[in-house]
Amino acid sequence: MTKLIRLVLWLLVIAVSLAACIDPYEPDANYNLDVLVIDGFLTDLDEPQIVTLNRSRTEKLTGRFGVLPVSRAALTLLIDGQQTVAFSETAPGTYQLPTGIRGQAGRRYQLQLLLSDGTRYVSTEEVMPTAPAISRVYQRFNSASIVATNPARLLPANDFFIDTNDPAKQPNFYRWDWKAWEKQPWCRSCYQGRYQIFDDQQRLVEGCVTNFTIQGYLDYSCRTPCWEILQSTQLNLLADIYTDGRTIGGRLVGQIPYLHAGPCLVEIRQVALTKEAFMYFRQLEVQTQNAGGLADVPPNAPIGNVRNLANEREAVVGYFGATSVARVRYWLNRSANTGPPIANTLFEAQTGRIPQEDGRVAALCVPGPTRTPIKPEGWQE
Template sequence: MKKYIRILLISIFLLHACIDPFPIEQNGFEDVLVVEATLTDEEKVQQIRLSRTYPFDSVAPVAESGASVSVRAASGQAFSFQETEPGLYRSSQAFAVLPDTEYSLEINSSNGTTYLSEPELLPGRANIDQLYAIRQNNENGTEGVFIYLDGSVTSGNADYFRYEYEETYKIIAPEWSPEEFLLTDYDPCALPEITYSLEIVPRSEEQQVCYNTVASNSVILNDGNSLSGGAFEGLPVRFLGATDFMIRHRYSILVKQYVQQPEAFSYYQALSDFSSSESIFNSTQPGFLNGNIRVDGDPDAKVIGYFELATVSEERLFFNFEDIFPDLPIPPYIQNCTVSSAPDDHISYCAPGPTGPNPCPRSVVESVDQGLISYVGPNSENLGTCPGTYAYVPKPCGDCRELGSNIIPEFWIE
């Protein structure tokens, strides 16, 4: 589940599957609690996110803050959750959901409403046996790389699966220079001329190589019909075109496999079926989908979301562009990196009298002040329609921090 939901209740959809569908109700917009709660068999700080539905004319989603959240096991053990940021509640202690034990969720909102879930059990367990990349064309004939996985059931009833992935990719600024602009004492309104000090100094931190991580925003499901002898092979998880910026250098994907109960699988399948975009929990939904959470004492009140217990397996894959496409040029950079030049400074913003149109581009000191450019070197080739002292490129071309973090991820392997 990802962040927040927009709901437009305009129609009733009938869902047919090998497992019972969830009913979708037709109505107008309502302010409804959204619960995102998947607890797993991993020993970790578990988390639950609460928010509210919001209409199209709303500019920002609303987190549900100030709630009291707890999970109780049938054995009597209780786990409290604390709000660590608006709408995000984390368990006060690390714990793993245990097999053969029922768990229930209770939420007491700040307005006094109590929400209760149905008791849930942990399903069986399955492993991701292999995660691999194959160069192929997709159904549209686009050349690229498919990420596939093979898996197998290891214990209990494990017939229904949901997948999430997290991608991390390496960014190398193509026009990086070991030196950078340093602008101080800049007063664009000084008279009769502006004041500033512009120096070229050694870069003070890493700006050439960075890394960016992006979480998946779609739901990938795999049901028991694809199992053969408790195993499945060749499940496509991700496709990236051969010109995708993310695989320009080195790419990694972490895939998580959640084994679900049939009812939880049905809920996610229904959401996926009538969602209007890839991100089903951020999209317009054409109906209301009931989950396993209700308002205590009000059976007709609506709640969105599902309290789910799942077993988890994960696997990570790395590859370089040339590993998959040794005969192709690397994908283009995400930014046009044409080297340019402009006048060093400009007339005062507070100069009296009419100034008229300026045929020259924004001055270097203005661009540096606004964080728009990155130093390349002296303008020895007299570049630009109004050449200046310095040659430069758009900031992302020389400073990778515009596109990612210069901190190497702990898991990264070259």
């Protein structure tokens, strides 16, 4: 699940929860929720181009909030109003363009969507802007960088900064993200069970099989090299109203947690947004910052740029956009970090416990948004 989807769904949960706690001023107010949530940004990088579809709803009787992936939809990318490219569904609610398809700055892109019930949606067209290059990436260790809760404390991290030259005499809208790859020696944990490759009839299992005689966890090392993928969770936005044509210097763009003393590979991404996408993210940023107390007005997940062709009044949450990306990869060996890390190992930082190795078999490194068996470009070990 991407950062945008997590933020949007969090807003939906907060909106429903706060609405239930506030005396209604409108007697006809209806807090039942049933909305389509779309998340996808076409980039100009050679990477998977993915759109996710989910339906967020509350149960009418209990008011409980849930999210269901939307499967069996037909998604098409319209390029410059002429060429079309079809998406394929790679997992429930996850749709991907063919390998090698990516955006180009200056071209127009639109998402067309047909649900299995015949409902049609389209996004507004977006012309992909050009992302200026990152001039410099640098970092410094900060022993009190990240605000954490439960318990409340400040966690150590390597703070990353960039310098970039803003193009003059044109509006530019930026978003910064980061991604980090950490070597992961542990690929599966089974609670009250064991990991099996085959069952007794030699049928492929490749997963945990329940065994209630086993107490607690058993952990399994990776069968092949494996890397954990960490990603930023905060929105970091800027419009060049006050920096047009000047150097944007010393911009804090990432806080890479000092999880353990080992090295990691960091990618800093400078994303060029359209004005409309920037305004959407800005609204999302303001609402996530302000949805803090019962005195606040219940937030609404911002409506994006996708509409129902037959029902203009339907609220569709999320955004489909076209973004150009400048990126730099940085090898962070952490040798200059002072003070202790958050944990002794990545596994301990993630789980809060020491691994209990079974040792009978090793587990697969299953590729996905948070893990890969493919050595990332720039890894130095």
